[in-house]
Amino acid sequence: QRAEWALLKDQQSTSADGKTFVVGANIGSPKDLPAVLDNGAEGVGLYRTEFLYMESDHLPTEDEQFEAYKAVVEKMAGKPVTVRTMDIGGDKHLSYWKLPEEENPFLGYRAIRISLDQTEIFRTQLRALLRASAFGNLWIMFPMIATLAEFRAAKQIYTEEREKLAAAGVAMGDVKLGIMIEIPAAAMLADKFAKELDFFSIGTNDLIGYTMAADRGNDKVAYLYQPYNPSILRLINNVITAAHKEGKFVAMCGEMAGDPVAVPVLMGLGLDEFSMSAPSVLQTRSLMKKLNTADMKVLAEKALDAETNDEVIALVEAAVK
Numbered sequence: 001q002r003a004e005w006a007l008l009k010d011q012q013s014t015s016a017d018g019k020t021f022v023v024g025a026n027i028g029s030p031k032d033l034p035a036v037l038d039n040g041a042e043g044v045g046l047y048r049t050e051f052l053y054m055e056s057d058h059l060p061t062e063d064e065q066f067e068a069y070k071a072v073v074e075k076m077a078g079k080p081v082t083v084r085t086m087d088i089g090g091d092k093h094l095s096y097w098k099l100p101e102e103e104n105p106f107l108g109y110r111a112i113r114i115s116l117d118q119t120e121i122f123r124t125q126l127r128a129l130l131r132a133s134a135f136g137n138l139w140i141m142f143p144m145i146a147t148l149a150e151f152r153a154a155k156q157i158y159t160e161e162r163e164k165l166a167a168a169g170v171a172m173g174d175v176k177l178g179i180m181i182e183i184p185a186a187a188m189l190a191d192k193f194a195k196e197l198d199f200f201s202i203g204t205n206d207l208i209g210y211t212m213a214a215d216r217g218n219d220k221v222a223y224l225y226q227p228y229n230p231s232i233l234r235l236i237n238n239v240i241t242a243a244h245k246e247g248k249f250v251a252m253c254g255e256m257a258g259d260p261v262a263v264p265v266l267m268g269l270g271l272d273e274f275s276m277s278a279p280s281v282l283q284t285r286s287l288m289k290k291l292n293t294a295d296m297k298v299l300a301e302k303a304l305d306a307e308t309n310d311e312v313i314a315l316v317e318a319a320v321k
């Protein structure tokens with residue numbers, strides 16, 4: 001099987017009937033790039049920049065960040081790199097920057113909520129990203145967006161920094177701007193967001209947790225962490241349908257994107273990009289080649305109309321033999 005996958009390294013990701021998808025990889029630092037390239041990923045669908053902050057003993061300076069982002073886009077040589085602005089908070093802590101203790105950290109002060117509150121830190125990161133954008137194909141997305149107001153505020157700050165750099169004569173690339181869909185509120189309003197951004201990236205790790213109100217790390221409620229629950233699939237479908245109506249692109253960068261049970265359904269729902277841990281890339285490409293999009297559309301429709309997580313698993317097993 002591994003030998004069969006290796007042959008797919010330099011191939012496109014197409015279904016049996018020739019529909020093309022993008023299969024990308026997730027990274028936490030420039031050190032992860034060899035695995036991305038060795039596995040033939042077509043881009044970086046999620047660069048988790050908080051590791052830059054977590055591995056440092058001080059807030060990374062603009063130049064330190066610039067060097068890291070530039071290294072990544074240069075090594076990817078024109079392939080798209082989607083960089084997520086830092087997602088600190090929740091379970092991610094920094095020794096040098098004390099955030100308030102909270103009773104519910106996962107419902108609290110994290111990610112874009114911090115960035116919009118401590119805007120100097122956010123502006124520094126955006127400047128580093130904009131400068132790096134001159135060296136490759138860089139996209140930027142904001143994590144944990146719940147409301148249109150948050151996205152508009154983040155975009156406004158981004159636009160101000162872009163204009164200041166342009167006035168100073170700094171070279172920059174065309175940057176696509178998007179949000180992560182991790183909060184059900186944003187998934188439900190995807191049609192409104194779609195008019196104002198370039199792309200979505202669905203973060204199913206958090207989206208499932210917030211939709212089912214269940215922490216995967218907690219054994220007592222782990223049974224509620226149900227990726228194929230039709231409620232989750234309907235949220236995903238809502239995002240894809242709304243985005244495509246506006247001609248916008250939809251990626252997924254949560255674990256679900258590389259899950260062989262989910263991939264057939266996601267193909268049927270029309271997801272554009274699947275971004276996963278690098279070792280899953282070739283396996284996913286191989287699976288895609290065996291599946292027909294017309295059949296997967298029928299499967300997806302049945303899955304959306306199903307009642308339970310287990311029913312969807314059975315539908316996938318019957319459709320993919």
Ligand code: PEP
Nearest residue numbers: 182203204205206253254
């Ligand atoms: C997600 O929530 O699915 C995601 C990709 O973000 P993270 O796993 O970093 O929270």
Ligand code: MG
Nearest residue numbers: 182203205206
């Ligand atoms: Mg997340």
